[in-house]
Structure formats: structure tokens, C-alpha cells
Amino acid sequence: MTSEFRHPFLVLITLLLAAAGSLLVLPDAWQIYRPFWVALILFYWSLKYPHHIGMGFCWIIGLLWDVLMGTPLGVHALVLSVQTYVVLMLFQRLQMYPVLQQAFVLFIVVGIDLMIYRWMMGIFSHPATDMGFLWGALTTALCWPLLAKLLNRWTMNG
Numbered sequence: 001m002t003s004e005f006r007h008p009f010l011v012l013i014t015l016l017l018a019a020a021g022s023l024l025v026l027p028d029a030w031q032i033y034r035p036f037w038v039a040l041i042l043f044y045w046s047l048k049y050p051h052h053i054g055m056g057f058c059w060i061i062g063l064l065w066d067v068l069m070g071t072p073l074g075v076h077a078l079v080l081s082v083q084t085y086v087v088l089m090l091f092q093r094l095q096m097y098p099v100l101q102q103a104f105v106l107f108i109v110v111g112i113d114l115m116i117y118r119w120m121m122g123i124f125s126h127p128a129t130d131m132g133f134l135w136g137a138l139t140t141a142l143c144w145p146l147l148a149k150l151l152n153r154w155t156m157n158g
Contacts, residue, residue: 005052007155014041015061019068032132035140036110038065039083043106044151046084050091058084075120079113099145107141
């Protein structure tokens with residue numbers, strides 16, 4: 001993994017695709033299984049380019065995400081910044097881990113993200129009544145091997 005930032009356009013495209021994937025309408029019963037696409041993409045890019053995709057960048061993406069989703073300003077910004085902080089603290093280890101071990105770490109990190117998100121939303125308006133929202137962390141982690149392979153192929157060719 002290089003420190004030269006060679007794919008800013010690809011970062012933008014993947015974030016837009018993640019936003020589109022997060023805005024897709026799903027049946028109510030499937031909502032809890034929706035992967036946290038934006039967090040997944042930011043996990044990849046902060047792991048790939050830790051010196052360029054940092055907490056400030058993720059904070060701004062989180063604020064934009066809050067505006068887009070209509071959540072209280074700063075909720076997603078906090079969640080994505082916490083995630084990026086963990087990735088940046090562990091990025092040398094995470095880069096050495098095999099993809100399945102990275103998926104497990106992603107499951108834990110996104111689970112923490114979703115707990116912080118539900119806690120913040122509970123403060124503002126919608127308290128969680130169960131732990132079902134954590135299914136999203138599992139589906140996010142299950143998407144990781146395919147997404148990592150796909151994006152690695154794109155970045156190696158570019």
C-alpha cells in the first residue's frame with residue numbers, strides 16, 4: 001500500500017456509489033440488514049491511503065451524510081471519525097491481516113459505529129428497542145472481501 005494518493009476520482013465515485021446504495025429503498029423487514037456502505041468505503045480508503053483519507057475528511061463526509069439523510073448534524077460525522085481513528089491507529093496491523101481477519105475487525109468497528117449512532121439517535125429522538133441494528137455490521141463485514149478485492153483490482157490497474 002503506497003502513500004502516494006493516486007485515485008482521488010475513484011474515491012469520489014465509490015463514495016457516490018456508497019451513498020446511492022445506502023439510499024436504495026428496501027422493504028421494512030430488510031432495513032436492519034442494510035450494509036453501512038459509506039463506512040465500508042471509508043474503511044477501505046483510510047486503510048489504503050491513511051495519510052490522505054483521515055479524520056478530517058471523514059468528518060466532512062459525515063456532515064454531508066447527515067445533511068443527505070436528515071439526521072442531526074454531527075451524528076454520522078462522529079461515527080465516521082471514530083471509525084477512521086481506529087483504522088488509523090491500527091492501519092499497519094490491518095494491512096498485514098488477511099481479508100477475513102480484516103472483515104472481523106470491520107465487523108467490530110462498524111458494530112461500535114452503529115451503537116454510537118443508535119445511542120446518539122436515542123438522545124435526539126429514536127431510542128433503539130433491541131440490538132437488531134447490529135445486523136448491518138454483519139452484512140457490512142460480509143461485503144468486505146468482495147469489495148476489497150474489487151477495489152484492489154481497480155487501484156492496481158489505475
